[in-house]
Amino acid sequence: LQEDRIDEFRAEFLEMHPYDQAKIFEEQTEETRQQIYTYLSPEEIADVMEHIEFEDIELYFSEMDPRFAAQVLADISTDDAVDILNELDINKVASFLTIMDKESAAEIKELLHYEEKTAGSIMTTEYVVIRAEETVRQAMLHLRTEAPDAETIYYIYVVDEEKRLVGVISLRDLIIAEDDWLISEVMSDRVLSVSVGDDQEEVARMMRDYDFLAMPVVDFKQHMLGIITVDDVMDVMEEEASDDYSKLAGVSDVDNRDDTAFASAKKRLPWLVILLFLGLMTASLISRFEDTLNEVAILAIFIPLIAGMAGNTGTQALAVAVRSIATGEHGKGGLAKLVAREAGTGLINGVICGIIITGIVYFWQGDIFLGILVGISILSTLIVATLAGATVPLVMHKFNIDPAVASGPFITTINDIISILIYFGVATAFLNLHLLITS
Amino acid sequence: LQEDRIDEFRAEFLEMHPYDQAKIFEEQTEETRQQIYTYLSPEEIADVMEHIEFEDIELYFSEMDPRFAAQVLADISTDDAVDILNELDINKVASFLTIMDKESAAEIKELLHYEEKTAGSIMTTEYVVIRAEETVRQAMLHLRTEAPDAETIYYIYVVDEEKRLVGVISLRDLIIAEDDWLISEVMSDRVLSVSVGDDQEEVARMMRDYDFLAMPVVDFKQHMLGIITVDDVMDVMEEEASDDYSKLAGVSDVDNRDDTAFASAKKRLPWLVILLFLGLMTASLISRFEDTLNEVAILAIFIPLIAGMAGNTGTQALAVAVRSIATGEHGKGGLAKLVAREAGTGLINGVICGIIITGIVYFWQGDIFLGILVGISILSTLIVATLAGATVPLVMHKFNIDPAVASGPFITTINDIISILIYFGVATAFLNLHLLITS
Structure with missing residues (x-):
């Protein structure tokens, strides 16, 4: 060429x-x-x-x-x-x-x-409208002229003299209809629409649930402003999935096909530095328990286990909460129900994991009190970490704060800190009660 | 009612x-x-x-x-x-x-x-086909009769006498065309199709890229078997995004709207138990360094920091790798290029974080060697953890092993272990060289 x-x-x-x-x-x-x-x-x-x-x-x-x-x-x-x-x-x-x-x-x-991520920002103004008084024949003629420019011709929207949306007819129904029928006879007047300020995720959800190829966008007086087509909705779905995912992973943007190492490092560094400082908080927290540690050095070996379990269970709860926000399902039943469920989930898993670890530590280290200490810590940690993972993003969402802070690594580090407080708190109490054999 | x-x-x-x-x-x-x-x-x-x-x-x-x-x-x-x-x-x-x-x-x-998650499993057999020799008028008549049953009538596929796919025409083009033109004149003979055994994710990707509303499915001899419509593809996208997400979070299934606490606990417990045992490995690993710990108890306070950084950087790299597998972009440039990039990313972030932490630890604890020890550990950990996070899922994918094991918590725990080995390894070396002041 x-x-x-x-x-x-x-x-x-x-x-x-x-x-x-x-x-x-x-x-x-x-x-x-x-x-x-x-x-x-x-x-x-x-x-x-x-x-x-x-x-x-x-x-x-x-x-x-x-x-x-x-x-x-x-x-x-x-x-x-x-x-x-x-x-x-x-x-x-x-x-x-x-x-x-x-x-x-x-x-x-x-x-x-229109603001980014609203229905208005993804709609197009190239659509086909007709009037209810027209005949099917007129509508088809209309369609033929508009077909080359319109974004879709597979749904035709029916508006009144003030451009208010009153109905919809699919091209499929139009083709089956007789030429001289009136549009008002064949159209459906139960037309679903979205408002121009609606969240694009909400629009995507509706179109997926209802299997629509296009959806009309109206203002608060039902005037037709545009349409959103399914191809744009697929892009929205991809974008939102990617966003949720990046957030869970703690990367500013996960789609980086051809990035150099430098570009890639730049995307990940901000989180790493934040986490480094949060990690230092954990370190300074543990240093306050130096006396306890000096007395029973063996305590140190379970730190990563307990912090790790807290981090993992928190991430699980976070993931479920973020997805339920994304799919709009968190409304049903409300926050109270969710908190109750997550507390229950944490309790069940905490009891099971706590019993397992108590047994293992006892057989391994021969110290039943050390076993109970680790077991209690796991139990309390799992309950608190599960609750934290689930409620932080939901509360933020409720108050319309962008839950960017509810990223996976952030929740993980918060839970690290909580778990270590619990662990050393319980350990110090045990030591004061002279329950632990110093190793 | x-x-x-x-x-x-x-x-x-x-x-x-x-x-x-x-x-x-x-x-x-x-x-x-x-x-x-x-x-x-x-x-x-x-x-x-x-x-x-x-x-x-x-x-x-x-x-x-x-x-x-x-x-x-x-x-x-x-x-x-x-x-x-x-x-x-x-x-x-x-x-x-x-x-x-x-x-x-x-x-x-x-x-x-057809096997699950293939094009065959999501296709439908209710579609409209015509022959190239028909006229536009005949085709429209045909459409009218088939419209009520067909899954979509917006693409009409053209087949030869042996049912081999030879072309496609959209209803939009059909409507614009003159009644007595032949289909062969108006159809496009560059018709894209997918093979019946293709992965559903691949199909979704193609339909999104090309903005298709439907896609024909053929066997290896180009015989038309069915079509896949955009509504099914949206479900596939949702499903796959959810899968990737669950994997990163370590939940068997993240979509659990109305689950009870018990059901919810069951979905998360398997990972937690696995992680509990992996955590025990970490614990037993640290216990081998008990001598080192007894000598320098202060070492313990940096364990969560180092393990946490390893976990986070590994999750970041994992997320990028899993998404690039999902969006089919990992092919370009190959594994070698990716490994080089991830090593570079780890190195850059490792150097920056390492220098920061060395400075902070020095000013905080007044021990330059402790600072250097933590700094070196962070540097090595970030390089290794980044590489592990990125390469494990890609290598698995390359060998067609389902990378279920490449879940976030698994990678995190592996990286915990690696980081602790590095940390105590370096610390023991420092002690042998008598560099550390025992606190």
């Missing part, structure tokens, strides 16, 4: 799916990309850009001629155009919007208002 | 979306459910059953009259029917399949063959 065989290149390239076009495009040198910009129309480039990885998008738009770039943006479906603009420098966005044709610029500007 | 006002109940209930019907149905007592079975036709119940939670499905099918149940199953779309049958007792499945009409039973039996 190097030489000046433009026609051949175009024929071959345009035959491909835009996703494949984007993959090929990304592999080219800047020189070849410049050639491609001249070979293809803004509309054709727009298709490619919709499938480019976000990391590279800024580069491509900077190297295009600004007029060309503005036209590409105008040809991209509005929701994707907004996503791209969000990646660009604010000055560049302003300059693109001035060069662009007025209509597209207005549409994009409107969408740029 | 109690009384005998069947008509009113039917009118109200059938107006609702099947998902809402299912939610209401699940809240009823057995008595009311029995009434509902008599009020609704098997086909109407089938819609409800497609949206029921899997946990309850066995109960409902057991309480229905077997003939009725078999007919409900026959009316459910085949892919969902297979999912339901996979939940039921094998004898019950056999008896349902004998009562059912032959055609539906044959379709279901065929799908039951």
Whole structure:
């Protein structure tokens, strides 16, 4: 495709799916990309850009001629155009919007208002609406003209004279219907919609539960503002899953295909440094029990076991809580029920693990009081750590604090500290009661 | 809806979306459910059953009259029917399949063959095919008749006389096309398909990347076997995200909305017991360094810090590796590149954290050698733990071992052990060199 065989290149390239076009495009040198910009129309480039990885998008738009770039943006479906603009420098966005044709610029500007992660931010304004008084034949004609531009034509939304959403009809039903029936007779007036400020996760959940391919977005007066299509929802699901996952792992961002060691270290370092300082707190805590330790050095050997169990059980509880927030299931039954359940879970697992460890330590070290000490510590630790893991993120969510702090490593370290306090507290009490044989 | 006002109940209930019907149905007592079975036709119940939670499905099918149940199953779309049958007792499945009409039973039996988590297991056989020689008009007529039964009519697949997949046309393109054009003129012959044995995650990835609403499934000779629709793919994405997440957290299954404390404890206990025993290994390891500990009790206070850092960095590396396996990105560049990157990441973070901790410990405890000891331990630990976290799951994946063992808590505990070996190893060496002041 190097030489000046433009026609051949175009024929071959345009035959491909835009996703494949984007993959090929990304592999080219800047020189070849410049050639491609001249070979293809803004509309054709727009298709490619919709499938480019976000990391590279800024580069491509900077190297295009600004007029060309503005036209590409105008040809991209509005929701994707907004996503791209969000990646660009604010000055560049302003300059693109001035060069662009007025209509597209207005549409994009409107969408740029909506807050990130809301229904408004992922919706598109390219959808098909009809009126209830039209006939099926008129609707089909309408569809034919709008089909090339609309994001989906498989749901047609019915609005009244004030653009309020009153019904929906699927293309499937439209095709089965007789030509001269009225839309009002065939449409469903039980149309589900989401509000423009709704959380994108909530939208994704609804579309998955109801198996919708698209969902209308309305304002608080039921005026239709846009639609959200299933392909955007799949991206949301992927993004949210990845977010939850990164949070549990304590990485700022887990998706780093081609990162260098340096970039990768940068993503993980912040947490590690925080944890280093939290770890120092643990160390200074233990140092307060130095007397106890000097007297019974054997106590030290169970520190990692107890801290580890606290960390693990806390992470388990955290994971369950975060997922139940993510899938919107935490509402049912409320916080009190959850706390009761987690306390119960901690108690059951604590009793079982406590009994096992008491037995093992007794047979291993021949000291029943040491066994009971470790057993009691495990029991108390498991109850407290389970509760902490589950309630911290839920309480934060309830008060609308972003539970970023509820990351796995953070909960783990908090539980480390709690468990060590419990362990040495119990041990000191035992020593004061002269129960432990000094080893 | 109690009384005998069947008509009113039917009118109200059938107006609702099947998902809402299912939610209401699940809240009823057995008595009311029995009434509902008599009020609704098997086909109407089938819609409800497609949206029921899997946990309850066995109960409902057991309480229905077997003939009725078999007919409900026959009316459910085949892919969902297979999912339901996979939940039921094998004898019950056999008896349902004998009562059912032959055609539906044959379709279901065929799908039951496919292994779980493959394309075959999530596909449906209710799709629309046409021949390339037909005209657009014929195709539309065809569509109208098949629309009520097909899982989707928005993609129509074109096959040759041997049922080999040769093309695809979207309903959108079909609507725009002139009535007397031939399908062969308007179809796209670059049709992407998946193989029946492909991993469902791979299918989900493709559909997300290409923004498809449905994807054809073929055998190794390109014969069309079924289609996979986007709603099933969303369920797959949710399921896989949940799997990865549970694995990182060390819970057998994280989705437990209405679990009792007992059920919840059962899901988490297996890991806790395994970890208890691994923790005992750590304890017995430290006990071998009892002499060192007796000499320098202060060493004990840094155990949780070092083990914690090892655990956290290992979990970070694990998370990145598991996600890159899940998103299929680990192929690029290969294992060697990844190992090099993770070693680099560990080194960079190790050096930074090591220097910080050396300084702090020196100022806190006034012992430069203790500072250096902890610093060196952190450095070595971070390198080794990062490498372990990243390579264990990748190596397992490479050898096609299910990386269930690569769970977060497991990696954490392994890294605990490694870090303690390093720490006490270095400490013992320092002691032999008489570098440490005994506190």
